[in-house]
Amino acid sequence: MRLIIYPHDMQSESAKRIQSKFKQQGYDCLRVRKNGAYAHRPNDVILNWGTSKRPDWYNTAAETWMLNRPENVDNATNKYRALDLLHHNNVPAPEFTRQRNVAQLWLDSGTPVVRREILRGGAGQGVNIVDPGEALEPARLFTKYMKKRREFRVHVFLGKVICVQEKLRKHGAEIAEPRIRSDEAHGWAFCRTQQGDYDESIPAYAVKAVAALNLDFGGVDVIWNDYYQQAMVLEVNSAPGIDGQDLDNYVEAIKHFMLTHE
Numbered sequence: 460m461r462l463i464i465y466p467h468d469m470q471s472e473s474a475k476r477i478q479s480k481f482k483q484q485g486y487d488c489l490r491v492r493k494n495g496a497y498a499h500r501p502n503d504v505i506l507n508w509g510t511s512k513r514p515d516w517y518n519t520a521a522e523t524w525m526l527n528r529p530e531n532v533d534n535a536t537n538k539y540r541a542l543d544l545l546h547h548n549n550v551p552a553p554e555f556t557r558q559r560n561v562a563q564l565w566l567d568s569g570t571p572v573v574r575r576e577i578l579r580g581g582a583g584q585g586v587n588i589v590d591p592g593e594a595l596e597p598a599r600l601f602t603k604y605m606k607k608r609r610e611f612r613v614h615v616f617l618g619k620v621i622c623v624q625e626k627l628r629k630h631g632a633e634i635a636e637p638r639i640r641s642d643e644a645h646g647w648a649f650c651r652t653q654q655g656d657y658d659e660s661i662p663a664y665a666v667k668a669v670a671a672l673n674l675d676f677g678g679v680d681v682i683w684n685d686y687y688q689q690a691m692v693l694e695v696n697s698a699p700g701i702d703g704q705d706l707d708n709y710v711e712a713i714k715h716f717m718l719t720h721e
Contacts, residue, residue, distance in 0.1 A: 460502045460717050461487040465525075466698070467509035473701045474508045480710045491516075499524075504717050509698025511536055526675040526716070532697045535672045538578045539600050541694060548671035550664060551691045553602040562601035566591050571604035605691055607682035611657060612649050612696075613665035614705055616676040616712040620662045622705040624649035649700075658683060660690045668692045676712075 462481050466474035474490055481488035491497040493514045499505075505525040511533035522528065534540045545552040553573070556562055562572045569591050576585035578599050588604055589595050614622040627650050665679035678699030682691050701709055 463503050463505045464490045465507045476706050531673040535695050535697050536579050544671050550668045550671050555602045573602045573604050574598040575600040608685045609683040611681045613662050613679045615666050615669045621708040621712050623652050625652045664690050668695050
Protein backbone atom coordinates (compact mmCIF):
# COMPACT_ATOMS: atom_id res chain seq x y z
CA MET A 460 0.00 0.00 0.00
CA ARG A 461 1.32 3.43 -0.97
CA LEU A 462 0.67 6.85 0.49
CA ILE A 463 0.11 9.51 -2.16
CA ILE A 464 0.32 13.10 -0.92
CA TYR A 465 -1.52 15.66 -3.05
CA PRO A 466 -0.41 19.04 -1.59
CA HIS A 467 -1.77 22.50 -2.30
CA ASP A 468 1.86 23.51 -2.85
CA MET A 469 4.69 21.15 -3.79
CA GLN A 470 6.90 23.23 -1.49
CA SER A 471 4.66 22.65 1.54
CA GLU A 472 7.02 21.87 4.42
CA SER A 473 4.41 19.81 6.26
CA ALA A 474 3.76 17.65 3.18
CA LYS A 475 7.50 17.13 2.78
CA ARG A 476 7.83 16.14 6.44
CA ILE A 477 5.04 13.58 6.18
CA GLN A 478 6.65 12.05 3.09
CA SER A 479 10.06 11.95 4.78
CA LYS A 480 8.66 10.22 7.87
CA PHE A 481 6.92 7.56 5.79
CA LYS A 482 10.01 6.90 3.73
CA GLN A 483 12.12 6.61 6.88
CA GLN A 484 9.73 3.90 8.06
CA GLY A 485 9.99 1.96 4.81
CA TYR A 486 6.77 3.05 3.15
CA ASP A 487 6.39 3.91 -0.51
CA CYS A 488 5.27 7.54 -0.48
CA LEU A 489 4.94 10.04 -3.33
CA ARG A 490 3.98 13.70 -3.61
CA VAL A 491 2.03 14.35 -6.80
CA ARG A 492 0.91 17.41 -8.76
CA LYS A 493 -2.53 18.35 -10.05
CA ASN A 494 -1.47 17.74 -13.63
CA GLY A 495 1.15 15.07 -12.91
CA ALA A 496 1.51 11.65 -14.47
CA TYR A 497 0.27 9.79 -11.40
CA ALA A 498 -1.99 6.80 -12.12
CA HIS A 499 -4.02 5.46 -9.21
CA ARG A 500 -3.27 1.90 -8.11
CA PRO A 501 -5.66 -0.27 -6.10
CA ASN A 502 -5.20 0.43 -2.37
CA ASP A 503 -3.29 3.69 -2.87
CA VAL A 504 -4.30 6.06 -0.06
CA ILE A 505 -4.37 9.70 -1.16
CA LEU A 506 -3.79 12.42 1.42
CA ASN A 507 -5.17 15.69 0.06
CA TRP A 508 -3.13 18.31 1.89
CA GLY A 509 -5.17 21.50 1.47
CA THR A 510 -6.05 21.30 -2.24
CA SER A 511 -9.46 22.54 -3.38
CA LYS A 512 -9.01 21.58 -7.05
CA ARG A 513 -9.66 18.14 -8.49
CA PRO A 514 -6.48 16.83 -10.14
CA ASP A 515 -6.39 15.78 -13.76
CA TRP A 516 -5.94 12.16 -12.66
CA TYR A 517 -9.07 12.19 -10.46
CA ASN A 518 -11.42 9.22 -10.87
CA THR A 519 -13.91 7.17 -8.86
CA ALA A 520 -11.24 4.82 -7.52
CA ALA A 521 -9.03 7.69 -6.38
CA GLU A 522 -11.99 9.43 -4.75
CA THR A 523 -12.78 6.32 -2.68
CA TRP A 524 -9.29 6.31 -1.15
CA MET A 525 -8.84 10.08 -0.75
CA LEU A 526 -8.73 11.74 2.66
CA ASN A 527 -10.26 15.24 2.40
CA ARG A 528 -11.96 15.49 -0.96
CA PRO A 529 -11.25 18.70 -2.92
CA GLU A 530 -14.85 19.97 -2.87
CA ASN A 531 -14.88 19.79 0.94
CA VAL A 532 -11.51 21.52 1.20
CA ASP A 533 -12.96 24.20 -1.10
CA ASN A 534 -15.72 24.86 1.43
CA ALA A 535 -13.30 24.87 4.35
CA THR A 536 -10.95 27.40 2.73
CA ASN A 537 -13.76 29.79 1.83
CA LYS A 538 -14.32 31.77 5.04
CA TYR A 539 -17.93 32.61 4.23
CA ARG A 540 -19.01 29.09 3.26
CA ALA A 541 -17.12 27.57 6.19
CA LEU A 542 -18.85 29.83 8.73
CA ASP A 543 -22.21 29.15 7.11
CA LEU A 544 -21.69 25.37 7.40
CA LEU A 545 -20.53 25.67 11.01
CA HIS A 546 -23.62 27.66 11.98
CA HIS A 547 -25.97 25.28 10.14
CA ASN A 548 -24.45 22.37 12.06
CA ASN A 549 -24.74 24.12 15.44
CA VAL A 550 -21.01 24.61 15.93
CA PRO A 551 -20.31 27.79 17.94
CA ALA A 552 -18.64 30.23 15.55
CA PRO A 553 -18.50 34.03 15.14
CA GLU A 554 -21.53 35.89 13.83
CA PHE A 555 -20.87 36.94 10.24
CA THR A 556 -22.34 39.03 7.46
CA ARG A 557 -21.50 40.33 4.02
CA GLN A 558 -23.60 43.44 4.57
CA ARG A 559 -21.68 46.52 5.61
CA ASN A 560 -24.74 48.12 7.23
CA VAL A 561 -25.16 45.11 9.54
CA ALA A 562 -21.51 45.26 10.56
CA GLN A 563 -21.93 48.99 11.19
CA LEU A 564 -24.75 48.22 13.64
CA TRP A 565 -22.35 45.94 15.53
CA LEU A 566 -19.82 48.78 15.73
CA ASP A 567 -22.49 51.24 16.84
CA SER A 568 -23.41 48.88 19.69
CA GLY A 569 -19.79 48.88 20.87
CA THR A 570 -18.56 45.62 19.36
CA PRO A 571 -15.34 45.54 17.28
CA VAL A 572 -15.63 44.04 13.81
CA VAL A 573 -13.19 41.75 12.02
CA ARG A 574 -13.00 42.87 8.42
CA ARG A 575 -11.84 40.47 5.66
CA GLU A 576 -10.81 41.76 2.27
CA ILE A 577 -10.47 38.24 0.84
CA LEU A 578 -12.41 35.03 1.52
CA ARG A 579 -9.41 32.73 1.16
CA GLY A 580 -6.02 33.19 2.70
CA GLY A 581 -4.05 32.45 5.83
CA ALA A 582 -1.59 34.02 8.26
CA GLY A 583 -3.87 37.02 8.79
CA GLN A 584 -3.79 37.97 5.13
CA GLY A 585 -6.37 40.64 4.29
CA VAL A 586 -7.68 40.81 7.89
CA ASN A 587 -7.97 43.82 10.16
CA ILE A 588 -10.02 44.77 13.21
CA VAL A 589 -12.19 47.90 13.20
CA ASP A 590 -13.03 49.40 16.59
CA PRO A 591 -16.16 51.42 17.46
CA GLY A 592 -15.78 54.98 16.26
CA GLU A 593 -13.51 54.03 13.36
CA ALA A 594 -14.59 54.13 9.71
CA LEU A 595 -15.78 50.81 8.29
CA GLU A 596 -14.59 50.27 4.74
CA PRO A 597 -16.21 47.75 2.35
CA ALA A 598 -15.03 44.14 2.59
CA ARG A 599 -15.87 40.64 1.39
CA LEU A 600 -16.83 39.46 4.89
CA PHE A 601 -17.41 40.90 8.36
CA THR A 602 -17.46 38.97 11.63
CA LYS A 603 -18.13 40.02 15.20
CA TYR A 604 -14.97 40.11 17.28
CA MET A 605 -15.07 37.96 20.41
CA LYS A 606 -12.59 38.56 23.21
CA LYS A 607 -10.40 35.57 24.01
CA ARG A 608 -7.97 34.72 26.76
CA ARG A 609 -6.67 31.56 25.09
CA GLU A 610 -6.52 30.16 21.57
CA PHE A 611 -5.98 26.53 20.62
CA ARG A 612 -5.38 24.42 17.56
CA VAL A 613 -7.00 21.01 17.87
CA HIS A 614 -5.89 18.40 15.33
CA VAL A 615 -8.66 15.96 14.43
CA PHE A 616 -8.23 12.85 12.28
CA LEU A 617 -11.22 10.69 11.37
CA GLY A 618 -13.28 11.84 14.32
CA LYS A 619 -10.52 11.57 16.92
CA VAL A 620 -8.43 14.29 18.55
CA ILE A 621 -4.76 13.47 17.95
CA CYS A 622 -3.14 16.63 19.32
CA VAL A 623 -4.09 19.84 21.15
CA GLN A 624 -1.85 22.90 20.99
CA GLU A 625 -2.16 26.35 22.51
CA LYS A 626 -1.11 29.47 20.62
CA LEU A 627 1.25 31.44 22.83
CA ARG A 628 3.20 34.64 22.43
CA LYS A 629 6.85 34.04 21.56
CA HIS A 630 9.26 35.35 24.17
CA GLY A 631 10.35 38.88 23.33
CA ALA A 632 8.16 39.12 20.23
CA GLU A 633 6.72 42.50 19.30
CA ILE A 634 2.99 42.17 18.61
CA ALA A 635 1.46 44.81 16.33
CA GLU A 636 -2.15 43.65 16.84
CA PRO A 637 -2.51 41.19 19.76
CA ARG A 638 -6.11 40.40 18.82
CA ILE A 639 -4.99 38.77 15.54
CA ARG A 640 -2.94 35.73 16.50
CA SER A 641 -2.08 34.62 13.00
CA ASP A 642 1.26 32.80 12.90
CA GLU A 643 4.90 32.63 13.97
CA ALA A 644 5.83 35.47 11.62
CA HIS A 645 3.57 37.72 13.70
CA GLY A 646 4.99 36.64 17.06
CA TRP A 647 2.87 33.60 17.91
CA ALA A 648 3.66 29.90 18.10
CA PHE A 649 1.71 26.71 18.86
CA CYS A 650 2.82 24.76 21.93
CA ARG A 651 1.60 21.31 22.90
CA THR A 652 -0.74 21.24 25.91
CA GLN A 653 -2.03 18.46 28.12
CA GLN A 654 -5.53 17.09 28.59
CA GLY A 655 -7.15 18.73 31.59
CA ASP A 656 -5.48 22.07 30.89
CA TYR A 657 -8.46 23.24 28.86
CA ASP A 658 -12.23 22.98 28.90
CA GLU A 659 -13.55 19.70 27.46
CA SER A 660 -15.82 21.59 25.06
CA ILE A 661 -12.75 22.73 23.08
CA PRO A 662 -11.83 19.32 21.58
CA ALA A 663 -15.52 18.36 21.36
CA TYR A 664 -16.35 21.39 19.19
CA ALA A 665 -13.25 20.75 17.08
CA VAL A 666 -14.45 17.25 16.22
CA LYS A 667 -17.89 18.63 15.42
CA ALA A 668 -16.40 21.36 13.20
CA VAL A 669 -14.41 18.91 11.07
CA ALA A 670 -17.54 16.80 10.61
CA ALA A 671 -19.62 19.88 9.72
CA LEU A 672 -17.26 20.62 6.82
CA ASN A 673 -17.27 16.96 5.71
CA LEU A 674 -13.51 16.76 6.19
CA ASP A 675 -11.59 13.67 7.28
CA PHE A 676 -8.96 15.67 9.15
CA GLY A 677 -8.01 19.23 9.98
CA GLY A 678 -6.39 21.62 12.42
CA VAL A 679 -9.22 23.49 14.14
CA ASP A 680 -8.62 26.95 15.60
CA VAL A 681 -10.70 27.37 18.76
CA ILE A 682 -10.78 30.34 21.12
CA TRP A 683 -11.81 30.43 24.77
CA ASN A 684 -13.65 33.34 26.42
CA ASP A 685 -13.26 33.36 30.19
CA TYR A 686 -16.12 35.76 30.93
CA TYR A 687 -18.73 33.67 29.10
CA GLN A 688 -16.94 30.37 29.78
CA GLN A 689 -17.43 29.64 26.10
CA ALA A 690 -15.42 28.04 23.29
CA MET A 691 -15.85 29.19 19.69
CA VAL A 692 -14.49 27.74 16.44
CA LEU A 693 -12.78 30.23 14.14
CA GLU A 694 -11.78 28.00 11.23
CA VAL A 695 -10.56 24.57 10.14
CA ASN A 696 -7.18 24.30 8.43
CA SER A 697 -6.98 21.54 5.82
CA ALA A 698 -3.18 21.84 5.53
CA PRO A 699 -2.01 22.77 9.03
CA GLY A 700 1.64 23.38 9.75
CA ILE A 701 2.94 20.35 11.64
CA ASP A 702 6.29 19.30 13.07
CA GLY A 703 7.62 17.38 16.05
CA GLN A 704 5.05 15.47 18.09
CA ASP A 705 2.03 16.62 16.09
CA LEU A 706 3.76 15.42 12.90
CA ASP A 707 4.35 12.02 14.54
CA ASN A 708 0.70 11.87 15.58
CA TYR A 709 -0.48 12.54 12.02
CA VAL A 710 1.86 9.88 10.65
CA GLU A 711 0.59 7.30 13.13
CA ALA A 712 -3.04 8.19 12.38
CA ILE A 713 -2.48 7.87 8.63
CA LYS A 714 -0.65 4.57 9.08
CA HIS A 715 -3.50 3.22 11.19
CA PHE A 716 -5.99 4.15 8.46
CA MET A 717 -3.84 2.46 5.82
CA LEU A 718 -3.40 -0.73 7.84
CA THR A 719 -7.10 -1.03 8.61
CA HIS A 720 -8.11 -0.47 4.98
CA GLU A 721 -5.83 -2.92 3.22
